[in-house]
Structures are given as structure tokens and as C-alpha cells.
Amino acid sequence: MxxxxxxxxxxxxxxxxxxxxxxxxxxxxxxxxxxxxxxxxxxxxxxxxxxxxxxxxxxxxxxxxxxxxxxxxxxxxxxxxxxxxxxxxxxxxxxxxxxxxxxxxxxxxxxxxxxxxxxxxxxxxxxxxxxxxxxxxxTATLMAYDPKAFKGSQPATWADMWDTTKFPGGRSFPNFDDPWRVMASALLADGVKRENLFPLDVDRALKKLDELRPSISLWWKTGDQSVQGFREKDYSVGQIWLTRASALRSEGRTIAWSNKAAFLVxxxxxxxxxxxxxxxxxxxxxxxxxxxxxxxxxxxxxxxxxxxxxxxxxxxxxxxxxxxxxxxxxDNIVVPDSKWINDHAAELLERWNNWIQ
CATH class of the missing domain: 3.40.190.10 (Periplasmic binding protein-like II)
Structure with a gap:
């Protein structure tokens, strides 16, 4: 609580x-x-x-x-x-x-x-x-996954999301006018410490995202898209809202998530x-x-x-x-720097739109 x-x-x-x-x-x-x-x-x-x-x-x-x-x-x-x-x-x-x-x-x-x-x-x-x-x-934006998709250990960190050998399957991220959380997860996967996350190193984040891009099977724009993609097994690991992950669980779907890969929102x-x-x-x-x-x-x-x-x-x-x-x-959940994100919102979105094309 x-x-x-x-x-x-x-x-x-x-x-x-x-x-x-x-x-x-x-x-x-x-x-x-x-x-x-x-x-x-x-x-x-x-x-x-x-x-x-x-x-x-x-x-x-x-x-x-x-x-x-x-x-x-x-x-x-x-x-x-x-x-x-x-x-x-x-x-x-x-x-x-x-x-x-x-x-x-x-x-x-x-x-x-x-x-x-x-x-x-x-x-x-x-x-x-x-x-x-x-x-x-x-609530939180976090990494959710299908625990039945993996044998043995389960993904727990953003670095695990990038490890498609140990944790195979499609990946999913949001794609709308608020790209900071995707960039932030890439930086954390690349070894940036939570306390050093802001200001975001956008170049480094996009370079890390280049590595995972071939495995991203769904860029969702709405919460409904994120859960529908999970229902249809379009991806096995994805960044979604905790509210949507909970809704999936209430449907009886097998879904898990990690607070070690989460942002407080x-x-x-x-x-x-x-x-x-x-x-x-x-x-x-x-x-x-x-x-x-x-x-x-x-x-x-x-x-x-x-x-x-x-x-x-x-x-x-x-x-x-x-x-x-x-x-x-x-210990784990990232509390975002609201002022920095707002001050750099236009720049982040421009860089994101250029990369996502």
C-alpha cells in the first residue's frame, strides 16, 4: 500500500x-x-x-x-x-x-x-x-508478461525484457505523445542506475531501442490495444499500465508483472x-x-x-x-522527474517520432 x-x-x-x-x-x-x-x-x-x-x-x-x-x-x-x-x-x-x-x-x-x-x-x-x-x-506503468511463455526463471527487470534469448517472444511498448517511459526503460536496461536516470540520455536510449526493435510486435496506442495484444498472444513481454494488467487478471488470464521494472504514475x-x-x-x-x-x-x-x-x-x-x-x-519503482519531462516534452516527442517512423 x-x-x-x-x-x-x-x-x-x-x-x-x-x-x-x-x-x-x-x-x-x-x-x-x-x-x-x-x-x-x-x-x-x-x-x-x-x-x-x-x-x-x-x-x-x-x-x-x-x-x-x-x-x-x-x-x-x-x-x-x-x-x-x-x-x-x-x-x-x-x-x-x-x-x-x-x-x-x-x-x-x-x-x-x-x-x-x-x-x-x-x-x-x-x-x-x-x-x-x-x-x-x-498506479504504475510496468513490465507485464505471460509466465507460461517461459521455462524456468521469469523476467523481472528491463534488462530481462531486452534478453530475447533467455525470454523469447514478441515485445510491446506504447507509442503516443509521451515517450519518456519507453526511453527510460531502455536506459535502465542498458545499465543506467535509477538515481541517474534523469536527465534522460536520449541518444543512448534510442540506440538501445534499436537492439530490441526487431522483436517489438506491437506498438500500442490505447490501453485496449495493449490488453487485446496480450489476449491474442501478440507479445509475451510488454510495457503496459498496471490498471490494464489487473483487468486482464480479472478476466482469468495468466499474467504477471514486476515492480522491479515500473514507473510510478x-x-x-x-x-x-x-x-x-x-x-x-x-x-x-x-x-x-x-x-x-x-x-x-x-x-x-x-x-x-x-x-x-x-x-x-x-x-x-x-x-x-x-x-x-x-x-x-x-527500492525499485522509478518516480519520474515531472519538471524535466515537461521542460523537454517537445524535444522528446520530435526525437521519438523521427525514430519510430
Whole structure:
């Protein structure tokens, strides 16, 4: 279980709004009684809808419309909507790193006044509600694998992911507008110490990725793609989100992961500047922070760490034992340098796009 001090360390997840994923709940009487939130779809959206969106609708009569998009598309779409003054979404989850960037602050509602009501909540982590956004949960990006694919020892480190002789099979990495974690894993595989990881040596990272490139059978852009590739055995070892790995396990799939090859990350709820249903969006967020039981159910389904310690206490011990612990973070899990990543985001993406072509 992550301690408050560890969680503070993280502050560490597409087609543009093509389809609306409705719930089985009846629509309220007034069309204005809605809130539109973007999610990455699939098991992620299903867990949020079952345990958060639908109970919110039952309590308030406000219908939650979820729109499927990749993380990159969420940021691009939100930026475009604010620039054109045609905002049709209300909120979306953005990465812990991205919310501290100037680009994010330019398109998001500042929540200073809203957050004041939560400042004395002892069960919430100190940064649960900050002007840039509200913590949805903390989780990890890590190396997951099929334990049945290997005889004998199992892969545990990023160096093992590069060892295709000892651990044969396809590999998988994400390919979207946030390439730092792929570069970082390459550097760790190349022997860079965790404490010396930032600033990233991009040249060295791409050179190391050249070695593994022939074995990469899937470059995924969405969480759904990452789990579908695993289901179809497109790869035996891959870098995916812990929430998605947990969803696979809940399906009864044989999957394992290693906290020795992991990055601490997290999502924050962002209200888009000019959101047409801003008040409803604030109600949805307040409902999240005020409902430890709902946080517990969502994070039990997705294997994440909720912002409330009361929620963590409600989760089964077997689930809590699978969450990254304070010892994991102390000894193995990488806490990314958010400032460095944001300061060099454009450069990283340019280098990445040139390499991936």
C-alpha cells in the first residue's frame, strides 16, 4: 500500500470523441442534467461507470456521458476546443506529469476555490485536490508478461525484457505523445542506475531501442490495444499500465508483472476551461472525493491506489498486497522527474517520432 509520503512523490493511464458510451440508467428529464467525460474506454471505462458514474446518476439525476479517446487525443481535443471556443467535453483524466505543464494550465479550470472544502480531510492525501486537478488515483506503468511463455526463471527487470534469448517472444511498448517511459526503460536496461536516470540520455536510449526493435510486435496506442495484444498472444513481454494488467487478471488470464521494472504514475481529473456543464463536473469530482467506498470499488477493479486512506482500508487485503508498496517505491519503482519531462516534452516527442517512423 502506498503511504501518503509515497503518493506525494508521484505528484505520477484514440479516435477523437467518436462514440458515446451510455449506461443502462434512464436519462434524466432535462438534457442539461449531464456531464461529459473522456476516458480511455474498455475495462477502464467499465469500472468507472459501474462503480462511480452510475451511482452518481442514481444520487443526483445527472447523466454521465463518457467519450472514448486515447490520452494523446484527449489533450489534443481539449486544446483545440479551448482555442476555438467550442467546448463540448467537461472533463478528462490527464497524467500526473502533464497537469503540471504550462500547456495543461492554459486549457484547464483552476480549482483553488473548489479544493478549499477538502483541505481538512484527514483521509485524503495532501495533494488530493490542487488547482491543476483532482487525483483520480495512482498506479504504475510496468513490465507485464505471460509466465507460461517461459521455462524456468521469469523476467523481472528491463534488462530481462531486452534478453530475447533467455525470454523469447514478441515485445510491446506504447507509442503516443509521451515517450519518456519507453526511453527510460531502455536506459535502465542498458545499465543506467535509477538515481541517474534523469536527465534522460536520449541518444543512448534510442540506440538501445534499436537492439530490441526487431522483436517489438506491437506498438500500442490505447490501453485496449495493449490488453487485446496480450489476449491474442501478440507479445509475451510488454510495457503496459498496471490498471490494464489487473483487468486482464480479472478476466482469468495468466499474467504477471514486476515492480522491479515500473514507473510510478497517476491520473488527475481536469475540468476543461469553458466546460458547458462545469457545475455538474464539479459535483462528479466532489462525489468521487467524498465516497471512499466508491474509490475502493474502482481501485479494486483496476488495481490502483485511491486518494483516500479510508478507501484503501476498505479494499481486500489480497488486492492491497498487489499494489506497489512503500518498499517497492523506495527500492525499485522509478518516480519520474515531472519538471524535466515537461521542460523537454517537445524535444522528446520530435526525437521519438523521427525514430519510430
Amino acid at each position: 502506498l503511504t501518503n509520503s509515497v503518493i506525494r512523490l508521484s505528484g505520477v493511464a484514440m479516435l477523437c470523441a467518436a462514440a458515446f458510451i451510455g449506461s443502462a440508467m434512464p436519462r434524466p428529464s432535462f438534457a442539461s442534467d449531464k456531464v461529459v467525460i473522456a476516458t480511455t474506454g474498455g475495462a477502464y471505462d467499465a469500472a468507472l461507470r459501474k462503480w462511480w458514474f452510475d451511482p452518481f446518476t442514481v444520487k443526483t439525476g445527472i447523466h454521465v456521458v463518457s467519450v472514448a479517446a486515447t490520452n494523446a487525443e484527449m489533450r489534443a481535443k481539449a486544446t483545440a476546443m479551448v482555442k476555438t471556443g467550442n467546448v463540448t467535453w467537461d472533463l478528462y483524466p490527464d497524467g500526473e506529469i502533464q497537469v503540471s505543464s504550462q500547456d495543461h494550465l492554459a486549457i484547464s479550470e483552476q480549482l483553488d476555490n473548489f479544493c478549499a472544502q477538502f483541505k481538512d480531510r484527514q483521509d485524503l492525501v495532501p495533494d488530493a485536490c490542487i488547482p491543476a486537478g483532482v487525483r483520480l488515483f495512482s 497517476g491520473d488527475r481529473l481536469t475540468i476543461i476551461k469553458g466546460a458547458p456543464n462545469r457545475d455538474n463536473a464539479l459535483k462528479l469530482i466532489a462525489f468521487w472525493l467524498d465516497s471512499p467506498d466508491i474509490q475502493a470499488k474502482v481501485c479494486e477493479a483496476l488495481l490502483c491506489t485511491p486518494p483516500s486512506s479510508a478507501a484503501i482500508a476498505l479494499m481486500p487485503q489480497a488486492v492491497r498486497d498487489q499494489m506497489p508498496s512503500a518498499q517497492d517505491v523506495r
